[in-house]
Amino acid sequence: MTHTEKINNITKQITIQTATGKPFAFVKKSVSHVVPNNNQKIKTTKINIGELTDILEINVSEKTCVVESGVTFINLVKATLPLGFIPYVVPELKNITIGGAISGCSVESMSYKYGGFHDSCLEYEIITGDGKIINCSKTKNSDIFEMIHGSYGTLGLLTKIKFKLYPAKPFVKLSYINFSSFDEFWNFFTNQCHTGNYEFIDAIIHAPDKLVACLGNMITQTPYLSSYEKENVFYKSTLKKQEDYMTTEQYLFRYDTECHWLSRAIPILEWRAVRKVFGRFFLGSDNMIRWSKRLNKISLPLAVQNLPPVLAAKKFLHYKKRPDMIVDVFIPKTKFPTFWQWYKEYFDFFPLWIVPYKMPNGIYPWINYKHTAKNDENFFIDAAIYGKKNTALEIDYSDLMENKVFKLGGIKTLISRNHYSPTRFAEIYNLKLYNSIKQKTDPTNSFGTVFERMVTKQKN
Numbered sequence: 001m002t003h004t005e006k007i008n009n010i011t012k013q014i015t016i017q018t019a020t021g022k023p024f025a026f027v028k029k030s031v032s033h034v035v036p037n038n039n040q041k042i043k044t045t046k047i048n049i050g051e052l053t054d055i056l057e058i059n060v061s062e063k064t065c066v067v068e069s070g071v072t073f074i075n076l077v078k079a080t081l082p083l084g085f086i087p088y089v090v091p092e093l094k095n096i097t098i099g100g101a102i103s104g105c106s107v108e109s110m111s112y113k114y115g116g117f118h119d120s121c122l123e124y125e126i127i128t129g130d131g132k133i134i135n136c137s138k139t140k141n142s143d144i145f146e147m148i149h150g151s152y153g154t155l156g157l158l159t160k161i162k163f164k165l166y167p168a169k170p171f172v173k174l175s176y177i178n179f180s181s182f183d184e185f186w187n188f189f190t191n192q193c194h195t196g197n198y199e200f201i202d203a204i205i206h207a208p209d210k211l212v213a214c215l216g217n218m219i220t221q222t223p224y225l226s227s228y229e230k231e232n233v234f235y236k237s238t239l240k241k242q243e244d245y246m247t248t249e250q251y252l253f254r255y256d257t258e259c260h261w262l263s264r265a266i267p268i269l270e271w272r273a274v275r276k277v278f279g280r281f282f283l284g285s286d287n288m289i290r291w292s293k294r295l296n297k298i299s300l301p302l303a304v305q306n307l308p309p310v311l312a313a314k315k316f317l318h319y320k321k322r323p324d325m326i327v328d329v330f331i332p333k334t335k336f337p338t339f340w341q342w343y344k345e346y347f348d349f350f351p352l353w354i355v356p357y358k359m360p361n362g363i364y365p366w367i368n369y370k371h372t373a374k375n376d377e378n379f380f381i382d383a384a385i386y387g388k389k390n391t392a393l394e395i396d397y398s399d400l401m402e403n404k405v406f407k408l409g410g411i412k413t414l415i416s417r418n419h420y421s422p423t424r425f426a427e428i429y430n431l432k433l434y435n436s437i438k439q440k441t442d443p444t445n446s447f448g449t450v451f452e453r454m455v456t457k458q459k460n
């Protein structure tokens with residue numbers, strides 16, 4: 001099917017479904033990377049966008065690429081790397097899609113120079129809530145172009161994207177620098193971001209006294225190659241090694257096998273023998289996400305097991321409403337030491353993945369300037385909290401984190417539970433601008449607003 005035929009199919013679906021008055025949900029082929037919320041029961045009409053999976057053009061001389069929005073990062077990298085290129089920002093999980101990364105969020109070890117994937121984008125084709133096709137770029141419909149990122153599919157359906165490519169080499173050399181004190185780590189880490197000598201910079205904090213800065217560059221020759229697709233566990237290797245070598249593809253998806261470290265939830269999954277025999281059924285982010293959704297439905301938390309049945313049932317229901325925390329929070333760089341002290345005291349959950357992130361063209365327009373005025377910079381530190389249990393009745397860690405991030409003038413991604421009141425939400429998001437774009441791309445609110453889709457009914 002050609003791209004035009006696919007688009008015509010989708011616009012037809014949208015035009016018919018608009019009449020039902022229900023909000024839309026997009027059905028892709030790949031697994032979703034938004035944490036499902038047990039409370040969200042918005043009735044939606046399904047729009048099938050599963051055919052949008054083609055790479056349409058790789059222009060080597062222009063260093064650009066055109067893809068449909070359902071192309072996954074693994075398929076994209078497999079196509080561009082043999083030609084000597086990678087995207088500027090490649091989220092670590094193989095089956096995150098281009099459309100999802102733009103509409104939601106993306107962050108990786110090149111983000112300290114280049115921001116999110118959307119910052120390398122040149123043009124979007126979107127379908128509006130009433131089935132029209134709009135092309136936008138920095139010069140054409142630029143107000144729409146700038147607001148698509150962070151709109152979580154509520155300002156239009158992305159169908160085609162043109163973006164820049166980054167010159168690549170086949171291998172990556174990584175250096176791991178260990179620290180036992182945060183202050184020393186912090187001085188070193190921020191200095192590396194400032195000098196910018198490495199192509200890749202991030203860090204893993206294994207414990208308050210085990211902090212590892214990970215610095216990498218692409219190279220053409222390598223003395224050996226490590227692999228973390230089967231028996232070896234990448235995040236653990238950063239504690240043991242001083243340096244490492246991988247193919248560029250393996251580096252970009254180094255966290256995929258464990259879905260960062262979600263494999264820790266079932267410790268035998270980190271045993272070599274088990275991985276060798278059963279790895280293909282359980283390892284890899286797709287498997288892990290599918291299994292975690294299944295297990296979330298049936299697992300009984302320890303806290304419940306010795307209680308009388310009525311109380312246990314009550315607590316169990318409460319627990320089911322609270323998935324493990326998976327969230328990225330962007331803290332202004334100057335506030336990060338304050339955040340760290342607080343995190344150690346109240347969260348004490350490790351590993352913590354640290355990714356420096358620069359908004360390359362200034363603060364994103366979807367953020368309320370009064371909120372960002374609390375910061376005097378466009379440099380953030382993403383703290384990725386993946387897998388913290390949130391079952392205590394007396395404290396909801398997700399809510400606690402949301403409040404702290406707000407107070408520090410940071411931004412919490414909306415990929416998991418959100419607790420904002422409408423007033424607080426308006427303090428963070430530039431709703432005036434958002435609503436003006438909504439009038440242009442979805443005046444009848446077929447896609448739902450970002451508050452309705454990502455926040456409402458997620459309070460528990």
Ligand SMILES: Cc1cc2nc3c(=O)[nH]c(=O)nc-3n(C[C@H](O)[C@H](O)[C@H](O)COP(=O)(O)OP(=O)(O)OC[C@H]3O[C@@H](n4cnc5c(N)ncnc54)[C@H](O)[C@@H]3O)c2cc1C
Nearest residue numbers: 032033034069091092097099100103104106107152153158
């Ligand atoms: C366990 C886990 C680990 C993660 N790890 C990383 C990581 O390592 N690096 C990183 O950068 N990010 C990571 N993320 C965040 C992830 O990149 C975002 O959640 C991203 O938005 C997911 O995109 P997706 O392709 O899976 O789309 P989905 O999860 O299906 O959708 C995400 C949002 O984008 C919208 N959307 C999807 N496709 C389109 C489209 N074509 N047009 C308009 N809107 C669309 C959806 O409506 C939804 O609001 C992680 C998330 C989870 C849950």
